[in-house]
Amino acid sequence: MERDKKKSWYEYLYIFSVIYLVLGLFNIIFAWLGLICFAIPLIISIKGGGKTYCNKYCGRGQLLNLLGSKYKLSRNKPMPKLLKSYLFRYGFLTFFMTMFMLMLFNTYLVLIGASNLKEVITLLWTFKVPWHWVNTDFVSPWTAQFAFGFYSIMLTSTILGIITMLLYKPRSWCVYxxxxxxxxxxxxxKYNLKDKNV
Ligand code: SF4
Structure with missing residues (x-):
């Protein structure tokens, strides 16, 4: 019988994604760790690594693949053309970044004392879920506000990823x-820049 190919360490990064979401349930301040998933892909791309993060190191992509392919939770249907379109992908990026900036602005308002800390998680940018059970007294209110906002984004994107995994192909979230x-x-x-310099 053919032995299984030994897996590399980075093939287990989906565990990090799960641990991250669970830690946020116990203490919201762990949400700050999610910045790693924001910074690393950008740094790799800026340094010329292209989509290496997506192809190798993204725990979320691996998790969706695991749930959809290995555990067969995905219907495995193609995504509607609209969701794959240039317009939708860049429209969603614009919307996402606008909401991200709004979250940073809310954090700033708490930082300067113009607003109080709101201990809620906002799901899908709409539904407010009270999140009072976590102790945030040991950090400044703005630090906690950022954590609530960032965890909301991470949870929202996970929910969207899971919904599209269930409905379409396992990694449909990766399309947008x-x-x-x-x-x-x-x-x-970077590729165009390199091309022009040749
Ligand atoms: S596109 Fe997929 S693999 Fe790339 S960062 Fe997003 S979730 Fe991860």
Missing amino acids: CPMGTMTHVISTF
């Missing part, structure tokens, strides 16, 4: 994932 779109833009820009 803002990080994937941004790394694509950076890689294309």
Whole structure:
């Protein structure tokens, strides 16, 4: 019988994605760790690594693949053309970044004392879920506000990823994932720049 190919360490990064979401249930401040998933793909692309993060290191992509392919939770249907379109992908990126900036602005308002800390998680940018059970007294209110906002984004994108995994192909989220779109833009820009210099 053919032995299983030994897996590389980075093939287990989906565990990090699960741990991240669970830690946020116990203490929202762990949400700050999610910045790693924002920074690393951009750094890799800027340094010329293209979509290496997506292809190798993204725990979320791996998790969706695992749930959809291995555990067969995905219907495995093609995505509607509209969701794959240029317009939708860049429209979603614009919307996502606008909401991200709004979250940063809310954090700033708490930082300067113009607004109080709101201990809620906002799902799908609409539904407010009270999140009072976590102790945030040991950090400044703005630090906690950022964590609530960032965890809301991470949870929202996970929910969208799971919904599209269930309905379409396992990694359908990757088609319109803002990080994937941004790394694509950076890689294309760097490639064009290199091309012109030749
Ligand atoms: S597109 Fe997004 S979710 Fe998919 S692998 Fe890339 S960063 Fe991860």
